[in-house]
Amino acid sequence: MIRVNPTDLTLSAALPSLGTWPGIADGLSPNEPPAKVVLSYGLGVDSSALLLRWIHDPSCRDFELDDLAVVVAMVGSEWDQTISDVTEVILPVLAEHGIRFIQAGRGRSRAGNDGSGVVIFADSRTPHGLHAAGAYTLLTEMHSAATVPQTGGRRACSISSKGEVLDPVIAAITHGLPFRHAMGYEAAELSRARKDAKENTATRRGEYPLIEWGWTRETAQQYLRETTGREFRKSACTFCPFALSTQRGRDATFAEYAKNPDAAATALLMERTAISLNPRQGLIRGQRLSDHLRAAGLGAIVDRFEQALADEPHALYELRRGARPTKKNPAKTKPARSVRAIDVGSVEEMNAWLTGEPLQVKVGLDAYGEPVLAPTATVLGEDGIARAYVAERDRTGAHQLEHFFVVAPAHVQDKVTDAGFGAWWEMVTHTDMSLFTPPDLLATVSTRTESTPAGTGAARFDAPAVGFPDIDIDVATAGTAIGAS
Ligand code: SF4
Numbered sequence: 001m002i003r004v005n006p007t008d009l010t011l012s013a014a015l016p017s018l019g020t021w022p023g024i025a026d027g028l029s030p031n032e033p034p035a036k037v038v039l040s041y042g043l044g045v046d047s048s049a050l051l052l053r054w055i056h057d058p059s060c061r062d063f064e065l066d067d068l069a070v071v072v073a074m075v076g077s078e079w080d081q082t083i084s085d086v087t088e089v090i091l092p093v094l095a096e097h098g099i100r101f102i103q104a105g106r107g108r109s110r111a112g113n114d115g116s117g118v119v120i121f122a123d124s125r126t127p128h129g130l131h132a133a134g135a136y137t138l139l140t141e142m143h144s145a146a147t148v149p150q151t152g153g154r155r156a157c158s159i160s161s162k163g164e165v166l167d168p169v170i171a172a173i174t175h176g177l178p179f180r181h182a183m184g185y186e187a188a189e190l191s192r193a194r195k196d197a198k199e200n201t202a203t204r205r206g207e208y209p210l211i212e213w214g215w216t217r218e219t220a221q222q223y224l225r226e227t228t229g230r231e232f233r234k235s236a237c238t239f240c241p242f243a244l245s246t247q248r249g250r251d252a253t254f255a256e257y258a259k260n261p262d263a264a265a266t267a268l269l270m271e272r273t274a275i276s277l278n279p280r281q282g283l284i285r286g287q288r289l290s291d292h293l294r295a296a297g298l299g300a301i302v303d304r305f306e307q308a309l310a311d312e313p314h315a316l317y318e319l320r321r322g323a324r325p326t327k328k329n330p331a332k333t334k335p336a337r338s339v340r341a342i343d344v345g346s347v348e349e350m351n352a353w354l355t356g357e358p359l360q361v362k363v364g365l366d367a368y369g370e371p372v373l374a375p376t377a378t379v380l381g382e383d384g385i386a387r388a389y390v391a392e393r394d395r396t397g398a399h400q401l402e403h404f405f406v407v408a409p410a411h412v413q414d415k416v417t418d419a420g421f422g423a424w425w426e427m428v429t430h431t432d433m434s435l436f437t438p439p440d441l442l443a444t445v446s447t448r449t450e451s452t453p454a455g456t457g458a459a460r461f462d463a464p465a466v467g468f469p470d471i472d473i474d475v476a477t478a479g480t481a482i483g484a485s
Pocket residue numbers: 075138149155157158161235236237239240241242243
């Protein structure tokens with residue numbers, strides 16, 4: 001049985017807003033002395049072992065615990081076990097020893113260098129709760145942008161969710177004075193430590209106690225086992241594509257998904273939305289999580305997700321994408337994209353746009369000022385998703401233009417990658433389509449007189465009013481079904 005929780009479907013109701021939490025200026029305790037040692041706490045095995053050893057074994061440190069501040073950036077999608085281990089084991093020890101513990105997060109998509117956009121959930125020497133839900137979470141960002149965390153190049157998701165949050169917090173609590181910045185890199189992570197050391201400044205000095213002690217992940221795990229009686233897990237988002245990119249990581253993650261199908265549904269929803277607007281956005285380095293789950297014998301989770309998703313609001317989106325020359329070097333290009341919602345309703349209502357008479361798109365005006373309409377052709381992708389493509393905008397040509405309509409979960413925000421997109425698109429397609437102007441769009445998408453989707457009448461032009469769905473798969477029942485499949 002699939003149990004869908006339809007409550008709080010609006011993003012604003014489901015998530016705390018920036019205004020709910022104080023910023024750095026108001027959220028940090030004004031009575032604290034400057035922190036001399038700062039630990040960036042990742043909630044997982046390595047930094048938990050480091051922290052507990054510092055507390056329980058004074059011989060391994062050369063500072064007083066009063067001088068320590070433990071800081072954590074809440075990304076918003078930790079595994080339940082991580083949350084309970086930290087809440088039940090670590091926080092009581094911090095409170096017992098009066099160690100300063102600061103929980104921060106993003107209140108919007110990008111935090112500023114000055115700390116704007118960073119929120120403080122708590123700054124306390126007697127912590128009693130973990131604000132694991134975060135505020136503006138990585139999941140919110142991915143859903144809104146219809147994408148998945150990117151595995152190529154630098155870990156942008158980690159930088160924006162953690163680094164850009166903690167940097168201004170650390171600057172504020174150290175008051176511009178010299179400080180030691182401890183990271184929980186284990187002995188096999190020497191390259192990360194070397195890279196981090198390049199961030200040292202006149203006031204900041206990176207330190208890597210686990211490496212100094214020669215502690216590996218296994219040593220840290222063994223220490224936690226002996227001191228707490230628990231098996232801590234490596235901290236990660238439940239949908240982390242880096243964890244899913246290796247067979248070992250997939251095995252571990254899928255074992256958790258089998259016990260907690262809701263976590264799998266969250267990842268599947270992210271992937272489905274991203275793939276709908278870009279078929280190349282599979283969560284596992286372009287490959288689809290859904291395919292891997294089926295191959296691993298967890299197809300029942302995918303089936304249940306599909307059933308639950310069918311009851312959620314959907315939207316008809318228009319996607320335009322191309323390779324746009326950069327201003328600095330016109331010989332180079334960067335991806336440019338526009339996405340906007342044409343209509344919102346049930347999945348049946350939205351699919352009706354693609355299954356009846358072909359949609360037509362205005363591509364210009366004729367000599368008499370009448371709109372010239374180009375047909376679209378609906379193609380069922382190998383991913384099972386139907387897209388209505390505008391003729392000759394098929395990623396070929398100098399600008400690799402792509403232009404299609406697709407039905408997807410209704411939580412993607414209307415957005416262009418940059419302000420000049422409309423003018424650029426007009427120039428390269430010779431169309432006069434302007435962005436986000438309802439009267440223009442009325443003439444842009446041809447409504448079909450005989451096959452207008454039931455209940456819609458004509459296209460609506462407001463951005464999706466719904467947030468992302470809270471898809472809740474009954475754990476016990478799903479587990480039974482998976483075992484039987
Ligand atoms: S755990 Fe993975 S998905 Fe989450 S912030 Fe880190 S790298 Fe990104």
